Each structure stands twice: as structure tokens, then as C-alpha cells.
Amino acid sequence: MTSTEQKSPSAAGSGASATEVFRASRASTDAEGAVAAERVDEVARAVLTAVHDVIREKDVSYPEFQAVKQWLMDVGEGGEWPLFLDVFVEHVVEEVAARTQQGTVGTIQGPYYVPDQQRLPSPAALPTRPDEKGDTLVFSGRVVDLDGNPVAGAELDIWHADGQGYYSGFAPGIPAGNLRAVVVADDAGRFEITTVAPAPYQIPTEGPTGKLIAAAGWHPWRPAHLHLFVQAPGYRRITTQLYFQGGDWLDDDVAEATKPELVLDPQRGDDGRLHSEYDFVLEPA
Template identity: 40%
Template sequence: MKNQKVIDVYNGLVVKFKELISEYEIDHNDYQDLVNWMDQLGKAGEIPLFMDVFFETHALQEMYKNVKGTEPTILGPYYIENTPDIQNPGVLPQRENEPGDVLYFSGTVKDIDGNPLANTKIDMWQADANGEYSYFAEGIPANNLRGVFYTDANGEFEVKTVVPGNYSVPTDGPSGQFLKWVDHHAYRPAHLHLLFQPENGDKLVTQIYFEGDQYLEDDVAQGVRGSLITKLDKHEKAEKGLKNDYYTAHLDFELRLQDKPVFNKAVLNN
């Protein structure tokens, strides 16, 4: 079936590609190198990784450039559906003696008019202190540092977890080769993933970053938004009777309530 958007995008790509060939004097050997590299990208199963790292953030920025509310950012490749429900306030599922500094992360969820959104579903996942995700690294239990909870009557939530670590995107395949070509490191700043689903409104996929992270300015995935950076506050262990000092972080969120969501990705339409 004819798809006019596909036709328009294809024609636009042809025009831009011709301009690039002329501007940068791309010869047939260069073209063949590109084809071979793209073939390797597909065979390695890295097309989603490459698109997430280099293009998804730009698509989101364009989609939401005139939309009110908390800024979205990339979903990333480490999302897993159907993770355990936890209480609010609660503890993100984790190993006994989970490595890393304890973090209490809290927030308030409201609509763009400032009304609290009770019973908003929040799906949260993150890397551990070593920058590794459950399901994607050996030796980490299923659903470690993954869970689903709901805001209270005031739209508030608090989750006990650990401060996540920085990590590198995979560099042993074609995507890593591309990073070498463009002379860019492979690291992402430490972050928390949040997927919000209000009872009547637009889903929001976003990430939370922390002040002072060395990769905030040059995140390999270009996912950082200034409005999504918050502060890690350190507290004495005696305040909560813990064995070690701990951290707190807080950020408030504004969700869009509307009949037709702006963001519509197949993996999230369940």
C-alpha cells in the first residue's frame, strides 16, 4: 500500500545524499565501505543500538519541541516489560547487600496545570553501581533494580534504590567502530529510567541525571536535558539508622493529559 510519508522521506534522503556526495567528494570506494559497514551493523544486530545512540534523541526533540510538560528522552535498549509491582514508598528489587550508595529518589507527578495525578503508573529501571543492567549482564538476578509502582493520592512517590553507575555502550561491534571514526567516547552519564502512564493521558519516557557527572556535557547518546538534572544530597547514616551514609534526590514531573498521545511506540502500547 502506498505510503506518502515514506515517499517524501525517501525523496528527501536522496536529495540530501546527493548533496553530501558532492560536498564531501564521496567516491565509489567510500560508498562501498558504507554499504559493507551497514551490512555488518545488521548482521551484528546493532541497528536498534545505533539508532538509539545517534538518532532517537533528535526524533524526540522534534516531536516535543512545542509541547508542554516534562521533557522526554530516549527509551534505550534495556527496557523490560512486566517487572514486579512494589509499594509506594517502597524499595526497588535488589540483591541482599546490593553494591553502591543507598539512594532515596522521590518526586511529585502533576498535570501541566499543576493538579496532582494520583494512581499514575511508574515503571522504573536502572543500572547498578557498576553500570550493569539485569537481563543484560551475567550474575545479576532477574528484575534487579526494576519495578513498577503508583503515585499516592497527592501524586507523590519515593523509592529506595542505589546510586547508578556510568556505563559504556557496546564497543566491540560496528557501532563501536563508528564511535572510533568520529572520535567520541562510548559512555553515558549515570541515570534512572522512568516510564509514566497516567490514568488518562500521554505516556512519558524520561531519564533522571545527577549534577556533577563527568559525562553530562558529552553523553554518547545525547540524551541529557537540563531540566532532567537533579542534585544528589548526602545525609548522615544516623538519620535513617543505616549502616552507611546515604543520598536523596528529588524531581517533579508534569504530564500531558489528552485524548491522543504524542508519543506512541509499539513496545509501550500494552
């Protein structure tokens, strides 16, 4: 067994962690208010009608129905609903939200966010282990408004997988907060973040989500990416991911979250490190 296989997180473990993080973050946003009964009725009826139509169109049998029922139970018991919904559904919710948004293009958040990370002034280096594997990446740019004016003190909440495709907080043996931080841009809206280039990764596959992927003949891979929230008072927060030109699975992401506007093209500098720049544009809230 390789060292990668030994430290690979289980689907149940990753799913449970994602569930706990979601519940904690959701508790802080419950004050946003309940959804109106009319809206619940409208959306719930539409979802049920769509399910009914699929059953009729595909001649779903009783054994197939019972298998789906068992699978739904397994997803809940395994704590994998955040994993499944973020991988297979969130990109469409984001697509709808983007219809009325300006500024930098967004994409999905994903299930591996952990709030309340260390705040660091720019230029900053993300927390890493002494023996962190992977190419050093220097990621820099500016945060500006729609008119190109700098957004002083903008915050970049950044997190990503390590050089083997694992996230701190969701895989054993990785220190809490590794490759995670909130970086504060300077008065000119500039930021510089030194980290390591992340690797592509498989979503956990031995749980019910993985069983669905295997049964359907799909692959479980996501391309390498950086996750970011970019925000400042008075502006809409951007939720996005940045990918890497030529990376594996860039054109075949299991989560269907990649966009051409979000692809970096890092170049190796004279210092031997990879360098990439990207500017973020915030719109008024």
C-alpha cells in the same frame, strides 16, 4: 582480567537482546496502523536526497562507499540497529516530538527497556542483589497535572544501570528484573523509590557501532542516569531520563540526550543515604 571485564556484555549480545525486546514491544503496537504511502514517499526521498548530497559534498569514493555498505551489513547481522539508532538518532526524533508537548521535559528511551516488570506500591525499593554495589539513593516526589493537581495512582516505570554500569537483561550474571519496577504513586500522587545510584557506562564498543566510534575518534560514554516512563490513564506518557549534577560525561553524552531540566542534585542525609526529589507534570492525552 578484572571482574568488571569478565562480566562486560558483548556488543553482539547487547544488540541482540535489544533487538528482541524491540521486536516484542513493536508487535504490541502494530495495531497503530500503517504509515500512508505519501508520507513514506516524502520522508524516504528526503533521506535519500540528504545521503546523495553528503556523497557529492564530501567526494565519497568507491572504496568508502563499499566500506559503508559492509558496515551497514555488519550492524544488521550483529543486531545493533536498536543500539545505533537509539544512541545517535533518537534524540532528534524526541526533539521534534517535544515541539508540541507540555509538562515534564522528555528525552530518549534508549535500547535497554524491558517491559512487564514487577508492580510495587509507593514507598518502594527496587529489586536488588544481596550484595548490590553503590550508594543507596532515595528518589521521591509527586506526579501532578498541568494545574498542579495530584495524579493519584500514577505509574513510574523505572529502570537503570547498576553501580558498575550494567543493565539486567543485557549483561550476564545479573538477575532478571534487577533495578527495574513499576512503582505506583499514592492517592496524593506521591512516590518514594529506594535504589542504588547508577554508574556511567560505555555503550558496547567491540561491534560495528564501536568500530564507527573508534574510527571517528569519538568516545562511547553515557552519564549516569535513571530511566522513567511516567503515565496515568488520560495523560500523555512521559519518556525521560534523570541525570546527576557533577557526574562524568554529563556535558558530553555520546547520545546527546542530557537536558538541564533533567539534572538531579542528590544530597547525603543524616542517614548516610543520598536523597533527591523531582516532580513530574503530566499533560492530558
